[in-house]
Structures are given as structure tokens and as C-alpha cells.
Amino acid sequence: MSDFEFAGQLHRALDASPPYALPTVLSALLTESVGAKEVCLWLVDYGEVTLERVTVDFAIDDPPSVPVDTSAAGRCFLAQTPVEIDDSGGRRLYLPVSVRAERLGVLDVLVPESSAELREELSRAAVVVGYIVATARRYTDLFERVRRRRDLILAAEIQWELLPVLGYEADELFVAGALEPAHAIAGDSFDYAVEADVAHVAITDGMGHGLRAALLGSLAVSALRHARRRGRDVLSQVKEAGQVVHDQFGGDQFVTGTVAAIDMSTGAMRTVNAGHPRPWLARDGHVEEVELFADYPLGLFPGVDYRAQTITLQPGDRVLLISDGVSEATTPSGEQFGTERLRNLIAETRDQVPTETVRRITRAILDHCQGPLRDDATVVAVDWRPRFRS
Secondary structure (H helix, E strand, O other): OHHHHHHHHHHHHHOOOHHHHHHHHHHHHHHHHHHEEEEEEEOOOOOOOOEOOOOOOOOOOOOOOEOOOOOOHHHHHOOOEEEEEEOOEEEEEEEEEEEEEEEEEEEEEEOOOOOOHHHEEEEHHHHHHHHHHHHHOOOOHHHHHHHOHHHHHHHHHHHHHOOOOOEEEEEEEEEEEEEEEEEOOOOOEEEEOOOOEEEEEEEEEEEHHHHHHHHHHHHHHHHHHHHHOOOOOOOHHHHHHHHHHHHOOOOOOOEEEEEEEEOOOEEEEEEEEEEOOOOOOEOOEEEOOOOOOEEOOOOOOOOOOOOOOOEOOOOOOOOOOOOOHHHEEEEOOOEHHHOOOOOOOHHHHHOOHHHHHHHHHHHHHHHHOOOOOOOEEEEEEEEHHHHHHH
């Protein structure tokens, strides 16, 4: 069977089955087609700390499974390349399950013998599985339950449903975002959208914590999207969103944010800073905060005239947008994470892909705090790579 025929057969089999039956159908097909002895699908938890085995009867209180940082499956997930190890029953292959740049998990297959052809065939299977998982969440809660190591509070449920796909990569652009904590607080959000000539990116932080902050943030992001999808420019997006928030909350609640549009041909990044922490720019071995004037937060006053400021990107630049929960993350003794730690970490991860950079930063924040965060910590990394444009 050719790779194309196999991928097509797998897709048809999974598409014809109930979405929750994916582990069973996948195991049966790989057992028949490649002689697999064991087939497991692992999905990463929301915090990207553990890989959780997908089973039809999965329960949130099941014990954690495989650590990302110290396992062969985790190496596959982090590097996004196949990993092969000896096993008592043959050869165990781990294949990355992803959709574009969004890392979802790992396909784990035990086979009697391995070959380059088999690895290629299973890699194609993992690609199909990634797309099935990404679309099946609209039909079943199974994959959402697997990725939650703890119950989400209602505010976090609203927050996670608002987020875009966590990673996107094309020739000219790579965008990735991460948000901590995954299960509580819920004031932060981020968003992006890509078109032929422009890439939109935004990060927002709703005032307060809990359900009210989540509703506030949801309104702001939805208003920004509504304006953007009607073809409004950055200034109009921010102005309309600010007015909507003020109309609903009367100036008692507000949302800070950075909203930007990158011209994909010139690198001109038109940016509005609505009372939000400044972006960071990594260029040619240097990491610096970008000096931007801060306008009023969204919703604080009616009819604010915002100002668009331009960040001129150069090929290979990386821009990072952060929420205040990053630099202000605090240890039990009161020591903040601070800008220097952040600067050093941005520099240290400069050669890694944005998905790994944002993961490393949020992990470092959790390690620094030595316990639950007092505020959301959100990081968005954007690489502009116009040298690949035709």
C-alpha cells in the first residue's frame, strides 16, 4: 500500500467512525497495516507538562502519565521529530502529532522491526491523526478531558474557548502563544489572524480575576475580532473595542492590550498600546523592550483617540508580547521574576522555535513562583521571515 493510499484509508476509517472511537480505530488499522503490537495516542496537557494517554473511558482524576521534559515521548513532542527506541517487543516509534505548528501530542507505535519506509508511513498517519483531533473536538469532549489535568474553573473555560490555535507557521511567519495558569484566574487572552498581505496579532488583559475578568476579556477580544473581520484597521479595531467595553461596563472595568498589524511585505508593524506592558524585540543577538507610548486601556473612557506607532521589523526579528503577569510573577518571599530574567530567557531561547520559547518562559515563571500564580502570565512570540517569500 502506498503512503498516499494508507493516509487516505486512515482518514476514511477515522472519518466514518465516532470521534471518541479514534484510539480503537487507529489501533486496529495500524495493527492490520503495519503489524503494530501496541498503538497509543498521547495528548499534551494544557500546561505542556505531561502527555496523557487517550482512552475512551479517560477521567480527569486518572494519574498523570508521561512527563514531557524527561521521556522519549516528550523528546519527540518537544523536537517535533520521530524518536525510536529499543523495546522488549521490538522497536517503539514516537511520532509528533501536530497541526501546522500547534503541538498536540505523540503517536506511540510498537512494531517488530523498523525501517525508513515504516517511519514515513507512520509519520503520515500522525499527520492525519492531528487533523482528526483538531476537528473532532467539535463533536466530543474526550480530547478536552484528556488535556485537563485538573478541572477548569468556569472563567478559565471561557478563556480557553476564546484562544486561537496555539501555534501557526508558514514560510514568512511563525506565531505561538502560551498562557498560564491553564485552569484558573482567567483575565488574559491573545489572538491572531493571517492573510496574504497582513498578519494581525493582539494580547489583552482584563481587569481583575475570575468570571468577571473572563467576561470582560471575552467582550474585548470579540469586539476586536468583529472590527477586524469587517476590514477595520488597527486604530479602528481598538477604538471600537474600547467603546464597546465602556458601553457595557461604564468605565468601572477596563482591558489593557497591545494590538498590531504586520505588513508582510515591508515588516512595518503598526501597533496600538492600550495601557499594556511594552513588547520585546530580539534582533541580531540583542534583546530590548520596544519604546511605545501607552494610551488609555480599553473601556476606561469613551471616545478615546488612540495612536498607532510603527515598529519596523527586519528579516529574522522576533517580537514578544507579554502580560504583566510575566515580569510581576512573584516568589513566596516577594521577589519578582523581573525584566532581566525575561530578557535573558528571550536571548537564551532565541534559536528555538516560538512554540518552545513561549513554553520555556511560562515554565520558568512557574518554577520561579514555586506555587500558584497570582495573575495570568501570557506570552506571544512572532517571527517575521520575509526572506522565504517568493
